[in-house]
Amino acid sequence: MSVRSMFFKRYTVWLPQAWLLVMFVLFVGILLFVGFRGFGFFLAQTNPIHAEYLVVEGWQDEQGLQQALFIFNEPTNKYKYLITTGGPNTQWGQKAWSNYADKSAQYFVSHGIAAAKVISIPSPASAQNRTYLSAVMVRDWFARKSIKVNALDVFSQGVHARRTRLLYELALPASSIGVYASEPEGYQLSRWWKTSQGSKAVLTEWIAFIWTICFFEPGAVGSHEEKWGSIISE
Template identity: 35%
Template sequence: MRIRLIRRREIWAITREGWVIASAGLIILMLLILTNIHPFLAVNAPIKADILVVEGWLPDYAIESAIAEFKKGEYSQLITTGVPLSKGYYLAEYKNYAELTAATCIALGFDKNKLVAVPAANVLKHRTAASAIALRDWLATSALKVDSINLYSFGPHARRSWIVFKEVLNPDIKVGIIAAEPEDYNPQEWWKSSEGFRTVIGEIIAYIYARFVDWKT
């Protein structure tokens, strides 16, 4: 009896031309991701709504653009949301981002009679969901009859906020989304700055996570 320890087998292997085509395809795919991921995350899909909801953690220049959107969109009410301040809480006059942003709007000349601050609970994670739940609970007890809102968010965080607010407010309230454009990096070339790279990569990971969470609970 003859015992064989090895044997010859025929296998398929990628040719040099195949490697060239595969490499070119990978480069094209990376370029498509680089140029399209920011617009995907920084989504703009506003709807007809009487209420503009502004996330309270936005920078001041984004708050100014939110006020401009309010005037342009002919809204009847602006609502600010947000959790307690993460720094300066014991020194600040306003203890949460909702009230801080509302005060900023008033300082910028906004009509305080058209403004409501809706603070969220203090949470260690899922702060966007906490703000959405606080808004849902406030609307349920307010005299306002709200069928739809536009959510004013910031840059690539917008799509994640949109997912969360839609799920929390669905099906009673329709939600549109508007993303303020960042000024601390170029959205068209976000990968060329550390701020843009950190922001976009972090939001990609957070977006994937957001797709697998039941935000209603």
């Protein structure tokens, strides 16, 4: 027995033919490309439950609020109340409203929804995780009113919708959450990579969605940790 055979053993390794390797690479490339094209539709999820409450993220532009207004007024929907959410108004210039929840609530009232049906639930300033904090504020409002909410729908802006639904599910684990995504302005979901606006929106939101799944730790329901991003003055 040679010294080499004492430490090594010969194996037969089968390698694919060159043409098979090329076909495999092309197949994987096609799958990745098809998935890449579908990122926009995946993130802009629309899957409502048609509950009594429709929650609208109030920071959206007027086009998004107009779409939410149409959904609330749609005769086939049976929404009884529209809830607006949002933190401090950070827009430049004169600020008639201190927060997006009140600002969007006034928009809906001025466009025909009875004031008694519009509920504004503002959020405090937050370092991050603003959508989750808004969901916590909604949950706490129901708790203060002693209302048991089994289901609600959330209207979000475009590709932000799927992450919004995920965060609301985390904040309201006892409720079923449906979601609407507004139609994006400035690009098409089917061709989002054709414009810088679409590319920025989809890729940024995709990274944020993956980060939320992998790393976001909201803390136990009702604990101080779930509001750790809040900046509230004493």
